[in-house]
Amino acid sequence: MELAFFIEVLAGGLLAGVMYSLVALGFVLIYKASGVFNFAQGAMVFFAALTFVSLVERGWNFWLALVVTLAVMVVLGLAIEKVVLRPLVNQAPITLFMATIGLTFVLEGLSQLVWGSQPHGLELGVPDVPIEWLSQKANINISQFDLFASAVAGTLVAVLALFFQKTRIGRALRAVADDHQAALAVGIPLKQIWGIVWAVAGFVALVAGLMWGVRNGIQYALTFVALKALPVLILGGFESIAGAIIGGLIIGASEKLAEVYLGPYVGGGIEGWFAYVIALVFLLFRPQGLFGEKIIERV
Amino acid sequence: MLYREAGQFKTSYAADQQIFPILQDRIGVIAVLVLAFVVVPLVADQYWLGAILTPFLIFSLAALGLNILTGYAGQLSLGTAAFMAVGAFMAYNFQLRIPGMPIIGSFILGGLCAAAVGIVFGLPSLRIKGFYLAVATLACQFFVLWALQRFGWFSNYSSSGVITAQKMVILGYELDSPQAKYLLTLFVVAGLALLAKNLVRSETGRAFMAVRDMDVAAGVIGIPLMQTKLLAFAISSFYCGVAGALFAFCYLGTVEPEAFNLDLSFRVLFMIIIGGVGSILGSFLGAGFITLFPIFLSVVSQTISHATGMEISHAIVSNLELIIFGALIIFFLIVEPHGLARLWQIGKEKLRLWPFPH
């Protein structure tokens, strides 16, 4: 009985963690390729999900809506790169970070201005019910949808990892992330690369938005999902795709376990900040995360 | 030709060191102070005092606090609202539980509690920087709010953590009119602003800026990094704590932990970005802008509504507000990263030359 419950909580946590990882992936992509910490990722997730669901509710065909939303995200990404990032190209990272905070607000306002602010539900064909044979045989409740989301995330990660490691464009992206000037010096077309990166990040945002949308509904609170991705990134390192996944799993699992097993002692509700405390502890002992690169400052 | 320094020579370092070395500046500042302390309370109506000027002053103080930490000492913080909350709730508790406690004393003690919290959550700054530190301050923001709601002691066991600020009595006078609250706030804010101005121009201020610009070098020339960073957190949190106490006592009257949420932290950050990081004046300009802008927008939208007969819903206005804020942040970061304060300075420089072009 105890063990079954523990496995249920753990599995639930891991699967929640997968959702975090999806959002964190978007961050990693942009950071890896442009060195920018895109705080607006959460707003992008929200915007993508809202656009898709609004089109579907207006009667559009599922796949058509998907493609059109993807196109919109790509255009959005290119616009962001042109209007916000390019003018700030040589500024300190902190300036770029603050610009993405501004971007967050623009996207939030825009999303709601265009599509309205009522919450929307979303169905993707996989129901959010426990898997039959698991709950009957072992008394463990794991949602079918959660499993589906993990499969999607897994596929996405595999594709992205291959993309970065094996293709020419992926190599160019890594070069750009390392040193803009050097990349320019060897002839890598910076602007195109950034355009591609933001487009891919937009796609990841759409996927994340859809998964989260089914789980929690598409509403304004979705933008705060980005905040949860921050501890994930700190654990996993800002530049590692593998780190985003593993970090997400760890954060998701620890959060749920802490809430269930530690929560009662302090009155509950610790899910809100527990992830941050874990991140904080990590920062103190291993600032580069599990997979990030150590930064050495030389004078 | 009005704004000339010609003929104003400084013959001592003391004279050079003044806050307002140019005579015209001094006259201007005195005029503003007279306006603020004397004219406004006599002339302004309840709405202006209670809903615009008092919150403007309070937010200026919070922005000042954040500017000390982020603008001068370079430690990015997203936990401003949490420090304000500590100040508000602890001031309330000191007033409540210590009989005969003077209200200013409660404010100061509330600020000191906020400073203590600031030091604790500033400890990570000794090892981490930049937006990693911002994440650590987020931990502070979420944790403090949770603690204030979870532990009933803070709100005297009221439901949902709401507190109602007590009446303020100074030297036998009860301060419950908008004028009185405005004057108290003005007095506190002006005083703390002066102290802050002195501080940032002194060795402590230089130490802060050295840590901001290149902390490795600062350490090498002898500036104690740990003390400097923690002092920045402490002073900044004190200012934010006092601002929080004023927020509860002189503005809203009734507050709950949720009023000090992440949204408020971002708001104050926007104030210093737009107003000018690393500038005392900028804190005021930014706070003024962010306080007045929503009002300006709603006036504009109402005018358009009346003029064209179209209904512009409140939702549209508030979404427009978000968009314009965000766009302004980006705009300022691109065009003038030093914000309105720098624009003000440029304006003064042009005024020096007027009517000549250069």
Added chain:
Amino acid sequence: MQSQRKIGAPVLVVEGVSLSFGGVKALQDVSFDVRKHEVRAIIGPNGAGKSSMLNVINGVYHPQQGRITFKGETRSDMNSHEAAAMGIARTFQNIALFKGMTVLDNIMTGRNLKMRTNFLQQAIWIGPAKREELEHRRKVEEVIDFLEIQHVRKTPVGRLPYGLQKRVELARALAAEPEVLLLDEPMAGMNMEEKQDMCRFILDVNDQYGTTIALIEHDMGVVMDISDRVVVLDYGRKIADGTPDEVRGDQKVIDAYLGVAH
């Protein structure tokens, strides 16, 4: 033109210092001394470990082996704060100035160890803080006069040309009234005129204030002209130690610079 100062006993002694970063051996068993009032040059091809040596002396890096004796006190792990407090000041290869502050403020930070008032006194300003600030301002203005940078004292440092920035960095180090001044390539990137000015300043500092100077420098002409003694490093090891003339004729030194295979 050597300085006329009378050179005294060793004030700084480096013994058997070895420093590695991971697998890279930056310094191997380096020993030399610096005598009071002298101008000591540290030279060597790129990557020889010269900057690392300076960083070890003032506590930025901690050597795995060896010790430093300064003013009679022997330490194997000085930290930079203590080094500064004991009277060692330095400049950096890549100008470590505080770009957001004015020249005057940058130089004033050099006085930070001598300032005693606390932040509360400074916030109030009137009284001890004001007196202290003005007293140190006077001292700093002396340094500004000495290095002829009065005309830029209120300019933000980030806006100054490279040569002036280097001078401001020197001013900041001088403001601390150090006993030993470590200069890391003070003339890098300067033209002939600027170099002559800098040489003049360095010699004046040595003459007027009696400051002991250890400098890293690539320009051989400068080294020969202004130093009393020279240490030569190559691949982290000391290969020569003596007067400029002795070192110039040393075959090992010539080989190191010409890149003869080891």
